[in-house]
Amino acid sequence: MFTSCNYLDVKPVGKVIPEKVTEFRALITSGYTAVSGYKYLLALRADEVIPxxxxxxxxxxxxxxxxNDNSVNMEESYPWGTPYKVIFYANSVIDDVMNADIDTEDDSREQILGEAYLLRAYMHFDLLNLYGKPYNPSTAETDQGIPLATQIDIEQAYSPSTVKEVYDQIFEDIAAANEVLTVDEQxxxxxxxxxxxxxxxxxxxxxxxxxxxxxxxxxxxxxxxxxxxxxxxxxxxxxxxxxxxxxxxxxxxxxxxxxxxxxxxxxxxxxxxxxxxxxxxxxxxxxxxxxxxxxxxxxxxxxxxxxxxxxxxxxxxxxxxxxxxxxxxxxxxxxxxxxxxxxxxxxxxxxxxxxxxxxxxxxxxxxxxxxxxxxxxxxxxxxxxxxxxxxxxxxxxxxxxxxxxxxxxxxxxxxxxxxxxxxxxxxxxxxxxx
Known part of the structure; x- marks a missing residue:
């Protein structure tokens, strides 16, 4: 799921983990940039337009x-690997940004950390609403959701979590972000x-x-x-x-x-x-x-x-x-x-x-x-x-x-x-x- 992801977008070859605040800002920016522009496909799927x-x-x-999902005629597809790539970037920031060296007065480790939590939550929420069962409070504990990715482990076997578990993680990430964000409005x-x-x-x-x-x-x-x-x-x-x-x-x-x-x-x-x-x-x-x-x-x-x-x-x-x-x-x-x-x-x-x-x-x-x-x-x-x-x-x-x-x-x-x-x-x- 994550094998195409690495830190080479923001660090020279040979340096794997970012060390400075500005480098972590570049890393989370790579995550933002990778977010897929697929949602026009959902207008086709809904009761709005037809080819x-x-x-x-x-x-x-x-x-x-x-x-007609998974048709051989589809030259495009609803996103799968891309959101998890974005989550990979977010996880990388969450794991290490608070240990970063401060090399700028224009940004903070806390703000970048909060953004990473929210970007991870945003991607999990999108994936859940594409591939998970619709939320039903009486069945959410057993309804199939999507795999949660909250750690960097390429060897991990990713199995679908329940709808409830995915929402719980989304709310946990939002709460964690709210504790550290420093920017009121961009x-x-x-x-x-x-x-x-x-x-x-x-x-x-x-x-x-x-x-x-x-x-x-x-x-x-x-x-x-x-x-x-x-x-x-x-x-x-x-x-x-x-x-x-x-x-x-x-x-x-x-x-x-x-x-x-x-x-x-x-x-x-x-x-x-x-x-x-x-x-x-x-x-x-x-x-x-x-x-x-x-x-x-x-x-x-x-x-x-x-x-x-x-x-x-x-x-x-x-x-x-x-x-x-x-x-x-x-x-x-x-x-x-x-x-x-x-x-x-x-x-x-x-x-x-x-x-x-x-x-x-x-x-x-x-x-x-x-x-x-x-x-x-x-x-x-x-x-x-x-x-x-x-x-x-x-x-x-x-x-x-x-x-x-x-x-x-x-x-x-x-x-x-x-x-x-x-x-x-x-x-x-x-x-x-x-």
């Missing part, structure tokens, strides 16, 4: 869209690095997935005052998902790709969630082409690397509060605060009045739909949301590259809501099984 039938892209992309030039603010935002996401509603709510509420929203109703705004946006909290991995904007079209299940006239995101995210809607959001632009942003914090605050007794009005307020800067003013007033009349159950449905609208095509959110909630049936009707109609179905609670371990992993490690 457009291009002779170039269709064979490479269709198997992702119809849940400047724009290093927003890919974790800080106290992005650590709290990441933890809010994890607590939400773990169904710790009150903890998730409190974490998100604590971030709202420092999480401004772009106002799409004004003439002066930056794309909320752009690294230059004031909404950016963590800018780690690229989630867009040229394939998305050049070779896919929107599925009706996504289009129907919007009021195309009054929702200001619709024409920002999508455009009409040959009587179809295609993405403009998430194209080949290095500025689309926002892993966590302010709007997600409002959505976490709303969803979590809707689950907490006595917090229904607060949940409605958080949702309205977000959509007020996303909708035409008259339409906002109409939607706000409807939200005010919703029950908790109705509000949770609306928040799920709002997450689909706000975070469309972005960061794998929709696929992860589908699998962490009710895992509904998805039907995709589309035109093949040969001009024929095809229909594929992902059944409710389908086993393919958990992606199969890659063949490269199962063939090289007999301890893995699907």
């Amino acid at each position: 457009s039938g291009s002779a170039y892209a269709y064979p490479r992309l269709i198997d992702f869209a119809i849940w 400047p724009a030039s290093t927003l890919y690095r974790f800080s106290k603010k992005s650590a709290k935002a990441f933890e809010a996401r994890v607590r939400l997935y773990h169904q710790e509603w009150e903890n998730a709510m409190n974490l998100a509420e604590g971030l709202l005052s420092s999480s401004p929203l772009e106002d799409l109703t004004s003439a002066d705004f930056t794309e909320p998902y752009n690294i230059n946006s004031k909404e950016a909290i963590l800018c780690l991995e690229e989630w867009g790709d040229n394939d998305m904007t050049s070779y896919t079209e929107l599925l009706p299940s996504l289009i129907e969630k919007y009021d195309a006239v009054n929702d200001l995101r619709f024409n920002l995210y999508f455009t009409s082409k040959n009587d179809k809607y295609v993405p403009t959001k998430g194209g080949p632009n290095s500025n689309y690397k926002v892993s966590i942003r302010s709007s997600e914090i409002y959505l976490i605050a709303a969803e979590a509060a809707a689950h907490v007794d006595g917090k229904l009005d607060q949940a409605k307020d958080r949702l309205k605060e977000l959509i007020k800067v996303r909708l035409q003013p008259d339409y906002y007033e109409e939607r706000a009045a409807e939200i005010d009349q919703m029950t908790a159950e109705e509000l949770l449905v609306e928040i799920a739909n709002e997450r689909a609208r706000e975070l469309a095509l972005e960061g794998g959110h929709r696929w992860f949301d589908l699998r962490r909630t009710d895992r509904p049936e998805i039907v995709k009707v589309y035109t093949t590259d040969q001009g024929k109609q095809d229909r594929q179905v992902l059944s409710k609670d389908d086993s393919r809501y958990t992606i199969a371990f890659p063949k490269e992993a199962t063939e090289s490690n007999p301890n893995l099984h699907n």
Whole structure:
């Protein structure tokens, strides 16, 4: 799993272990740099887009869209070795950075250590949501998760831990990071690095997935005052998902790709969630082409690397509060605060009045739909949301590259809501099984 990893990226041949703070900073930077930009593939897997039938892209992309995992046609794959490579870098820092010689006043051993804990947690969380069973509090102690890698041991036989064990390790790493981080918030030039603010935002996401509603709510509420929203109703705004946006909290991995904007079209299940006239995101995210809607959001632009942003914090605050007794009005307020800067003013007033009349159950449905609208095509959110909630049936009707109609179905609670371990992993490690 880790045989391709070594320290030679940051040390000359013959020197194996970094010795100075600046060298450990270079090592953890190598970890950040290695994080895979795969999440556009999850937009294909979800109910968002389908390959457009291009002779170039269709064979490479269709198997992702119809849940045909480990197909021989896949020229790309969901990440496996790469996240564990990142974890290897993080483990290397965790093991030795506190013994490093201090050779700079611009960085600290404690900050680098905290970032390493969080990077390890972030990778384990991603892997779990790809290849582990969705979190279920009644079965998490026995449900299969993914192998945990918390030490450098190339000879270790890596077997899957349970979902509970993986979450326990993630929370342990977040707690360890919170004890040592020294940077409150990263400047724009290093927003890919974790800080106290992005650590709290990441933890809010994890607590939400773990169904710790009150903890998730409190974490998100604590971030709202420092999480401004772009106002799409004004003439002066930056794309909320752009690294230059004031909404950016963590800018780690690229989630867009040229394939998305050049070779896919929107599925009706996504289009129907919007009021195309009054929702200001619709024409920002999508455009009409040959009587179809295609993405403009998430194209080949290095500025689309926002892993966590302010709007997600409002959505976490709303969803979590809707689950907490006595917090229904607060949940409605958080949702309205977000959509007020996303909708035409008259339409906002109409939607706000409807939200005010919703029950908790109705509000949770609306928040799920709002997450689909706000975070469309972005960061794998929709696929992860589908699998962490009710895992509904998805039907995709589309035109093949040969001009024929095809229909594929992902059944409710389908086993393919958990992606199969890659063949490269199962063939090289007999301890893995699907």
